[in-house]
Amino acid sequence: MATVPRGKPEVGWLTVDAESAGQRLDNFLIRHLKGVPKTHVYRIIRSGEVRVNKGRATADTRVQEGDAVRVPPVRVAERAPDRPGPAREFPLLLEDEHLIAIDKPAGVAVHGGSGVSSGVIEQLRSARKYGQAGGARFLELVHRLDRETSGILLIAKKRSALKHLQEQFRERETGKTYLALVLGDWPANRKVIDAPLHKYLVDGGQGDGERRVRVVSKDDPDGMRAITLVKVRERLAGFTLLEVTIKTGRTHQIRVHLQSAGHPIAGDDKYGDFERNKALQKQGLKRMFLHAWRLQFTHPANGERVELLASLPPELQNFIASYDKPSSPV
Template sequence: MAEGRDVQWVEVTEGQVGQRVDNFLMTRIKGVPRALIYRIVRKGEVRVNKKRVKADHRLALGDMVRIPPLKLTPREAVREVSDNLRNLLAGSVLVEGRDWLVINKPAGLAVHGGSGVKIGLIEALRQVREDLDFLELVHRLDRDTSGCLLLAKSRPALLALNESLKQHRMDKQYLALVAGRWPARRDFVAARLERYELGNGERRVRVDPAGKVARTRFVVRETFEKATLVAAEPVTGRTHQIRVHAAHAGHPLLGDDKYGSREGERLAASLGLSRLFLHAAALTFPEPTSGRPVQIRAPLPEELETVLTRARRAP
């Protein structure tokens, strides 16, 4: 097979050892959607040491990866990072270690592109941080949630941090404003959760006895006339867990367009709240190399602080 002039052969370096082929390509080729990556791998246009591989193939030191020339239509192309987003992300790094970093994720930015989202946080960061050969999410936050988001800058760090997550050695604390007065005696919500799809393909979560075990700890931080500020600590890590558990307890999060209530909508409007009031305020995890505990906090965004000020003044 003759190679075109734009075909690249890239050697795998130490920092890329163990990385999946699809993630390797996402880092190397800017502006390419994941669906296209899967397609060119499936068609055999991507080769490792001249052999066909699957998207989940793990790379070894010295492997030679063939990257074909790609011409993207405007519909396929991942949007380039705007100057505003570039500056926002550059100023959102809370702490950066040798092989990890924690971002104060802005609300409204999805962590991944796809499903109509042209660019997500991880794709944008890979464009902004061209100095990094490896950058992967350790965990996720909902699009409308702000706060601490942990990323790994090397394969060994990702594996170590994922293991810490599985062994429950990573603690996350969120701040949420919920409708009504949360009873101080109710400190845990344990309700099984099941994912399902609406008719339009949108994914939701509901309480269901046949679902997966889920448990969240809630602590009252401040009580207002018609709302409560709570700290929420998910013991398990299910999709939309805090939001669904709070709604199940009869106190949905304010600004929640999926699991909120009419009363909550009116209250949010009266407080000038235009987003989900859910913020990943603190993150604690073992440093992947030394094992020492790392504790990081993300300050509450000014827009949410303003909402609390209004709640305190409400009659």
């Protein structure tokens, strides 16, 4: 594989090998541009300076074997000795020789990045002595959850399992259902939200910007189709607990779709009702009420259908228990 030379910055080219096939572009570059800050990697992708087979690409573009990745001039620092990050195990829902399913707590990013030195994958690698003699040989995220979302997260222990599982996510062969508490009384007949989403950046004050998402019209050329299925699970005084199944996996899809319907998620600090959020914090809700509750997928080795469930964490259960139920059932 071609590498970016150290010393004087110049344009470099990276050729994707078989082991890297299927990876996201951002993860591919972070792995190969050792010494380049992750914030800079994301900046050159967003600016369009990174090209895949001479075409523009985004951070979530999947690279394939043989792809030629153009990298603009970057100064690669001499690599400092590796410092192991904090080691942490997470509650296990399933583990075998092919994959790990954990119940991710809220407040923990799935990976290190801008402003986050260590996420789930780095902490788990440290705990499993990844890359060390006798330690884990392979650990990669299959998919992602927002930092403030709790619930089921899959990690592959083999490259073959990673490719198989990611293909299922891309082809919409998985079943992903979340529990979300929204403000107000959700209409019983509102069961499908089919509205395109568009990602954009707002000025973060330091040049990098902050990623946001909004609903756009169906004829918007920048819109990505997004489909969300909604089922009322329970009605509370002033809230509705929903089972939300996503048929597409767009960034912030559930948060933006529910907010666009006039019922933002309780505690959502990006798309929610900020004044209500302040009041909810005083009432005990210190986080966004969104939990990855159920995941269905085909096991990459034996072909059996797997269903995993992660109960609501205690802080969310306690918040629900503090609210009155309506006198009539849903």
